[in-house]
Amino acid sequence: MLTEFGNVLVFLIIGAIFVAGGMIASWILRPHRPYPEKLASYECGEEPVGDAWVKFNIRFYVVALIFLIFDVEVVFLFPWALVYRQLGLFAFLEMAVFLVILLIGFAYVWVKGDLDWDKPKPEIPKIERRPSAMRASVKPQVESVTV
Amino acid sequence: MVEQTLHSLSQFLPETTLTITFCISILAGLILRNKPKVIPVISFAGILLATVFAVRQMGSSQAVFSGMIVVDPFAVFFKLLVGSTAVIIFLFSIYSQEVQSTLKRLVEYSSLLVAMTLGMFLMAGAVNLLMMVLAIELTSLSSYILAGYTKEAPDSSEASLKYIIYGALSTGLMLYGISILFGLTGATDVYAINRSLAATSVNSVALLIAVLLIIAGFGYKISAVPFHFWTPDVYEGAPITITAFLSVASKAAGFAMLIRFFKISFIDFNLLAAHAGGVWGLLQGFEWNKILAILSVLTMTLGNLVAVWQNNLKRLLAYSSIAHAGYMLMGVVVLNDKGLAAVLVYFMVYLFMNLGAFYVVMLVANKVGSEDIDSYKGLGYRSPFISVAMVVFFISLAGLPPTAGFIGKLFLFAALLDARWVWLAVVGALNSVVSLYYYVRVVRNMFLRDPEGSTEPIRFSFPQMAILLLLLVPTLLFGLFYSPIVELANASVLMFGVR
Numbered sequence: 194m195l196t197e198f199g200n201v202l203v204f205l206i207i208g209a210i211f212v213a214g215g216m217i218a219s220w221i222l223r224p225h226r227p228y229p230e231k232l233a234s235y236e237c238g239e240e241p242v243g244d245a246w247v248k249f250n251i252r253f254y255v256v257a258l259i260f261l262i263f264d265v266e267v268v269f270l271f272p273w274a275l276v277y278r279q280l281g282l283f284a285f286l287e288m289a290v291f292l293v294i295l296l297i298g299f300a301y302v303w304v305k306g307d308l309d310w311d312k313p314k315p316e317i318p319k320i321e322r323r324p325s326a327m328r329a330s331v332k333p334q335v336e337s338v339t340v
Numbered sequence: 341m342v343e344q345t346l347h348s349l350s351q352f353l354p355e356t357t358l359t360i361t362f363c364i365s366i367l368a369g370l371i372l373r374n375k376p377k378v379i380p381v382i383s384f385a386g387i388l389l390a391t392v393f394a395v396r397q398m399g400s401s402q403a404v405f406s407g408m409i410v411v412d413p414f415a416v417f418f419k420l421l422v423g424s425t426a427v428i429i430f431l432f433s434i435y436s437q438e439v440q441s442t443l444k445r446l447v448e449y450s451s452l453l454v455a456m457t458l459g460m461f462l463m464a465g466a467v468n469l470l471m472m473v474l475a476i477e478l479t480s481l482s483s484y485i486l487a488g489y490t491k492e493a494p495d496s497s498e499a500s501l502k503y504i505i506y507g508a509l510s511t512g513l514m515l516y517g518i519s520i521l522f523g524l525t526g527a528t529d530v531y532a533i534n535r536s537l538a539a540t541s542v543n544s545v546a547l548l549i550a551v552l553l554i555i556a557g558f559g560y561k562i563s564a565v566p567f568h569f570w571t572p573d574v575y576e577g578a579p580i581t582i583t584a585f586l587s588v589a590s591k592a593a594g595f596a597m598l599i600r601f602f603k604i605s606f607i608d609f610n611l612l613a614a615h616a617g618g619v620w621g622l623l624q625g626f627e628w629n630k631i632l633a634i635l636s637v638l639t640m641t642l643g644n645l646v647a648v649w650q651n652n653l654k655r656l657l658a659y660s661s662i663a664h665a666g667y668m669l670m671g672v673v674v675l676n677d678k679g680l681a682a683v684l685v686y687f688m689v690y691l692f693m694n695l696g697a698f699y700v701v702m703l704v705a706n707k708v709g710s711e712d713i714d715s716y717k718g719l720g721y722r723s724p725f726i727s728v729a730m731v732v733f734f735i736s737l738a739g740l741p742p743t744a745g746f747i748g749k750l751f752l753f754a755a756l757l758d759a760r761w762v763w764l765a766v767v768g769a770l771n772s773v774v775s776l777y778y779y780v781r782v783v784r785n786m787f788l789r790d791p792e793g794s795t796e797p798i799r800f801s802f803p804q805m806a807i808l809l810l811l812l813v814p815t816l817l818f819g820l821f822y823s824p825i826v827e828l829a830n831a832s833v834l835m836f837g838v839r
Contacts, residue, residue, distance in 0.1 A: 198523065250665045297363050304370045 346405035346632035361386025369447030391423030417832035418464035456482035460593035499577025505567035514557025520550035561594030575658035640666025684829035696811035716790025744818035
C-alpha cells in the first residue's frame, strides 16, 4: 500500500508523463512548416511589440505588494465569517484589531504617496501671451515677408 | 477557546506592548510630520515598558497560544537581553551622526527597531518551527531595511542587498529542512518532534540532512562559519548603531532558538530523569553536538584569523563577533546545563563589552570621520578617557582578567573541561591568544604611536560619557563581582517542559 506521500509521487509521475506524452505525440504527428508569424510568441492575438525583458516601473511592484497584503486580509476574513456566530463579540474585537493594524499600514502607504502613480510629464511648450508686444514683434516680420 | 486566548494574551504583555508601540510610532510619525524627534521617545518608552513587563514574567513557566510560544525563564532571560540592548541602542542613536543627519526617516528608524525587538522577543519564546520561521522573518525584514538606512551611502545599500539575498537563501534552506523533518516526524512542534523521535526510529541520513539544513538557518542568524559571508559587509555598511544591535541582540535571539530547538527536539527525557545535574541524553544516537563542535571550531578559527588582517575597525569587530559566536557554540556542545549557563553568562558579559567597543568606534567616527585603525594613532593623548575605556573593552573581548570577558571565558572552559571536551577547549584557548593580537594592535596605535595630523584634544559631552560609563562599569564590575550574573544564568537555564 502506498503512503500519502507515495500517492503524491505517483500523481507527479503520471502528470509528467501526461504532459510529455502529449508534447512528444504532437511533435511526431504534426507537419513541420515554421514561418515568422508562427514562431512569434503568442500575446492574446496581438502582434508582439519588442522584447518582454524590459525594465518595468518599480511602482508596479509596490502596488503588487500592497495588493497582496489586502488580498491576504480578505482570505483571513472568510474563515472568520464562518465562525463569527459561535464566537460573537470576541471574534469581532479580534478581527477589529487585525484590521486596524492593516489600516495603519494603509494610511502609511497613502500618506507617503506610494499610491500616487507617477504620471509621465510631457513638455508642453509655454505660450506667453503678451498681445501688444507680440504684435509689435510680428508686424515687421509680416511686412518683411510681404515686401 | 476564548478564555484560553485571553489567558494567553495576559502572558503576552511584552510582545503586545511592542506591537502597540510600533503602531503608535508609525501613526505619530504620520501625524507629527514636522516633529520627527518625538517618535524615538515614544519607541524608547515602549521598549522600556516591554522590558519591564518581561522582568515581571520571571519565574513563570507555561505554554501559550495553543503551544506556539512558551513563557519560561530561558525565554525571559533572552527577552531581557534583547530589550536592554534595544534600550542602549536608542541611547546610542541620540549621538549617532548617521542617524541624526537623516531626520526625515527617523520615524522608520525607530519604529523598525521596535519591530525588530518584537521579532527577537518572539524568537526567544517560539517552540513551533513555523513560529520560529515567522519570528526570524520579522526580525530579518526589519534588519534588511535598517542595514540600508543611510541609503545615500553606497556601501549601506550594498549591505542591505547582500543581507537580503543571503537571508532569503538561508530561510529557504531552513524551510526545506523543516519540511523534511515534518515528513519524518509529522510535527512542527518541538515537543511533538521529540515524542515522535522517542517512539519510532527514523532514517538517520534524512534526519541528518534535515538538521544540517535547519542549522543553515540558525547559523546565518548567529553568523557561524560557513554561513557568515554576509556579516563583514553588512556590519561595515550598516549604521554603527544597527551594527551594534545586530551583533548582540540578533545573535542572542538566534542562539536562543538554536539551543531551544536542539535541546528539546533531541533530548532523551528518560535519561534526563535518571541522571542528576541536567546531563542530556540524545535520542536515536543522533549526535548533533558533534556537528556544532565542528562549526564552532571553524567559526572561531576563521573569525580570529581573518580579523588579524582587517584595517577597518567595524570589519575587525565583525570578524571578532563571528569568533565570539564560535566560543559560545562551545557551551552548547557539552550537552549539560552547566554549559548552557556558561553561554548565558557569556552573553550578559558580551552585551556590555561589545556594545561598549561599538560605542567608542561611533564616538570617534563622529569626530574623526573614519573607522580606520590608522586614524586611532595617538588617540590616547588626544582623548585619554575614551581610549582607556576602549582598552578595557578590548581586554574584556580578548578574555583577560580582571574584566568581565575573563569570567565569561572561564565558565565556558570550565564547562568544557568538566565534560571532557579537552581538544575543543585547547582550540578555544589558542584562538583567544590569536584574538589578543588584533585587539592589542588597536591599543598600540592609540598609546604607542604619535598622532598623525591633528593633535588637538578631542572632547566629548557629559551625557556621552555617562552612556560610556553605563557600559564600562559593568564590564569591570562583573569581572570582580560575578555571582549575580552567574546566579541569574543558573536560574535561566530552565525551559518549559524539560524536567
